[in-house]
Amino acid sequence: MMAQAPSAIKSRSELRQRWAVLRPTSWRLLVWVLVAVLLVIPSLCFLLQAFSPRLFGQGSAWLTLANLSSAFHQGFARAMLDSVVVGVAAAVLAVVLPMGLAILVERTDACGGGAIVLGLWAVLLAPSYLIAVGWEEIVLRGGILGALGLWSPGLQHMILGPVGVAIVLGLKGVPFAYFALAPSLAAIGGDLEAAIRTHGGGRLATLRILAPLLLPALLSGFVIVFAESVGDFGVAATIAASAHFPIATYLLYESISTFPANFGVAAVVGWGLVVAVGVALLIQGRLLRGRSFAVVTGRGRSSPRRQLGWRGRVGAAGFTGAFFLIALGVPLVGVIFSSVLVPFEGLKLSAFTFANYRDLLGVQGLGGPIRFSGEMALVCGLAVVALGAVLARTMAAGRSGVSGRLLDLTLVVAVALPGVVFAAGYIFAYDLPFLTHLGIALYGTTLLLGMAYVANSVPSSSRLLLGPFTQVQDRLLHAARVHGASGARAWRQGVLPLLARPILWAFLLAFAGIFLELPISELLAPPNVVPVSVAVLSVLGKANIGEGTALSVVAILIVLAFVGALQVVFRFLAPVGWRKWQEQRVSVAEAEGEELASIAAPAFAPVAEASLREGGGG
Amino acid sequence: MTLQRHRTRRRFVALLGVAAGAGALLAACGSTSSSSSSTGANTAATKTVPLVVYSAKNYMPGVGTAFSNKTGIPIDLVNHSTGTLLTRIQAQASDPQWGLLWIDGAAACAALDDQHMLLRNFEPTTGKLTSLGKELVPADKSYIPTAVTIAGAIVYNPKVLPNPPTNFEQLLEPQYKGKVGMNNPAISGPTYTFVAGLMHQVGGIPQGESFFKKLAANGLQVFSTNKVTLTALLQGRIAMAIVQNNAGIEFAEKYPQLKVEYPKESTLLPSVICIDGKAPKAQVVEAKEFANYVYSAAGQRVMKSVNPYGGWPIMQGETPAPLLPPLSSLPVQKIATRYWGGQEASVTQWFSTNIVNG
DSSP: OTTHHHHHHHHHHHHHHHHHTTSOOHHHHHHHHHHIIIIIHHHHHHHGGGTOGGGGTSOSOSSOSHHHHHHHHTTHHHHHHHHHHHHHHHHHHHHHHHHHHHHHHHHBOOSOHHHHHHHHHHHHHSOHHHHHHHHHHHHSTTSHHHHTTOOOHHHHHHHTSHHHHHHHHHHHHHHHHHHHHHHHHHHSOHHHHHHHHHTTOOHHHHHHHHHHHTHHHHHHHHHHHHHHHHTOOHHHHTTGGGTTOOOHHHHHHHHHHSSSOOHHHHHHHHHHHHHHHHHHHHHHHHHHTTOOOOOOOTTOOOOOOBOOOHHHHHHHHHHHHHHHIIIIIHHHHHHHHHHHBOTTSOSSGGGBOOHHHHHHHHSTTOHHHHHHHHHHHHHHHHHHHHHHHHHHHHHHHHTTSHHHHHHHHHHHHHHHSOHHHHHHHHHHHHOOHHHHHTTOOOTTSHHHHHHHHHHHHHHHHHHHHHHHHHHSOHHHHHHHHHTTOOHHHIIIIIIHHHHHHHHHHHHHHHHHHHHTOOHHHHHHOOTTOOOHHHHHHHHHHTTOHHHHHHHHHHHHHHHHHHHHHHHHHHHHHSOHHHHHHHHHHHHHHSOGGGGGOOSSTTTTHHHHHHHHHHHHHO | OHHHHHHHHHHHHHHHHHHHHHHHHHHHHHHHHOTTSGGGGGSOTTSOOOEEEEEOSTTTTHHHHHHHHHHOOOEEEEEOOHHHHHHHHHHTTTSOOOSEEEEEOHHHHHHHHHTTOBOOSOOOOSSOBOHHHHHHSOTTOOSEEEEEEESOEEEEOTTTOSSOOSBGGGGGSGGGTTTEEEEOTTTOHHHHHHHHHHHHHHTSHHHHHHHHHHHHHTTOEEESSHHHHHHHHHTTSOSEEEEOHHHHHHHHHHSTTOEEEOOBSEEEEEEEEEEBTTSOHHHHHHHHHHHHHHHSHHHHHHHHHHOTTSOEEOBTTOOOOTTSOOGGGSOEEOOOHHHHHHHHHHHHHHHIIIIIOO
8 A cells, every 4th residue: 555655646646747737727728718719710610611511601501421422522532642642752751851961960060051051941931832833934845944955754744743742842841850850860879879889889880779769850850741741732733733633732722712612522621631630640659659769968968070071071062952952943943034034935045034023113002012911921920929939838838738739739730721721710710790790890800811820820830939949948947036037037038048049030931921821811811902922913813924923033032131131130139148149059069050949849859858857857 | 725726816817807808909900990891780871881892803993993083982892813702702601791793704693692692683774785785684683794705715826836726626636635725613713614615515514524524635734723824825835725815815915926716616704793682781882883883984984994805895885995806706605604503513523523633
């Protein structure tokens, strides 16, 4: 009895701790209220259409399986299978490639580590549809390869088919996987490698022992890229749409765009995406359950960096250059060329023109859309970062509990749901007669549009910030409080400097996404308001293909200019402590990428948590 | 313990206060910034409220501005493609937020009318319709034809394709293998009218399905919308694009290397206005006034100047823009709007499954 008592007490205590997060403390309740209002309620309102179309006046049945049957009749099974296969292929590619980049940045003295990280951010900021369109402009018969006499039907067939879809999505996913992998790769190994070598182990033994330790980060990168890929619409609407290659998001788009719109079938596809990501998370959990990956200590030595010879340096530069050429350079060239080349004229000097850009100046009313989208991106981007930070902190603090896991699951699933689901869900949820009678007329207001923008961006941003927040030790806050700082001051002076740069990048990612966002803008923009993406479509719709492409290029340049300006402002105007910390950090890590930490840190969390535990114990 | 519970309760009360404040703020924001909400249900019919116009026609905002200048009625404009507007309207089924819809394609309006969403028995009185215009008016007067376009014109580059087809059956010939592109009728509303017209022409839905299967076997390429299909033409991916004629004309004007051809039998696609039957009375009155303005000589003049390719006028005394050939010289056909409107869901679903993704 006596022997059992401590165990019973321990298990009760663990249970209490486990469910403590479900207690309605004001903080967590507020977080869940926000998540419910922004994400859960609109998503559920959309997804419920699958089984109860009458709820929102979309049919006569309160409960039916007809939409399920109809979805299967329309090729739902094949579309889901294609999406899953492409998602897995993209995730594998996105996990393998960053491994090479992370090894170069974290484990070698190859130069350009900071540039690699900046380049990865550029890949992250580029919309997937633009990369897809850029590749189309290159490989088509009337494209650049054709104009150079290098057109290959085989290459065109490959790129504009399933392989191309997987490659584009995989390349787009590389930054996500990199930011999950790099910190782990930097964190593990110093002592372990020394121990292996001391016991006579060679490179192979080192690899055999260290590789499994990266499993959490690899799986984490895999799951987030898989979720991003199955939920991507940009590639689905471009390459996949005309390749006789149905994928789930396109079926969803077709179901909503057709007349009469079939929200029921679209909701079934939405459920398919939710289940696919849920299964991926389940597999991830199964593979990691019961195993310990805690290898990082507070006293550990940093990983040794391998000195590269000239061959190694050339190889590293070649690998990095090839990656960025394929991921960013080639599609960018494609898009820019299509905006400055006169169609049907071939690739000659006289065929180049800036007329499309000149004509843009003559298109009336473009200033309004740019200003409106800029303001929305600024305000909503700040809201996204604030909420993302709160969510990241909540998840980092309560990830072992049910609430933390539920929040984690909700956000990953939200990543896989296309923006159009939120947009339609917002109409169902917030354009209801009883709300109107209460005087809450949200539909058709800028406020609702902003809420949807925030909802669409916050899942990615919160996961981006999760890694850095997981790494911040509570002892920092405690120390500041012990020294008399208020709670706010402890955060501002003790923690914010450590998180300044990840927060800045999360804001920029949200800014870029909101500035160029289309489906939500189309369905929720108030009357007399034209966001940039809608203006681009409108210009394209008036047969001005070249001008439309030019406007896309200009919009992206605006985003990049904003990113650059904010970086400069941060470098010169951020508080000295923030910059000093940054410089120290870079000098210690010798690479800028490390502080960006992991995006999908559920996997990295065991490593980080172990670090905190062992560091604390030491 | 008591202190902690007391503190928790205080926090909870504070939280409720914050939530209530936020709710009030939302309500305030919503009610102040949405000038077009249906809270105006109690508004007296004489009071001027903004008229919420959902338009897919390039006539807007020009016609809207002219109307506002003349009448003093402000327009709240939502300008998107037909598909996006219909999605918005359908999603708002439980609480409609639109007043007047102006799109290409009577079939969609007929379907909305079947759902009892439209105002019936209204016809503008400020202009006289031509005989073709009169034929387009539905029996219950639930929508108002304003012009006609053609659903399936062929845009092509004579240098690449010197001999374009003169009728749609020729598209099955080997010389056009892999050269034909069109929009996905599940996404592009006007394209459904083209598909329905072709099915009507070959004898019905089963024969039409058989025709499109043969066309797919002959390398038909399907893209999402006009702009994607026409871009594919520029890129050399296809040699001819089947699109709505006004999009084709605008494109051919921008790229003079291209020509527009009207094969036999091209299907007429009316532009129509319909009015939300559940809109507040004040908006219904204004919507009627707007339709009357469109039918008036002044409105017709503005339409022609704002968008000369918007369609052939159907008002007596009005002439089409110079780039539009005389409608009487073209091999066109009309299809039964109600019948084909009722088939839209099943036909587009079949097309998606068997042609787009097949």
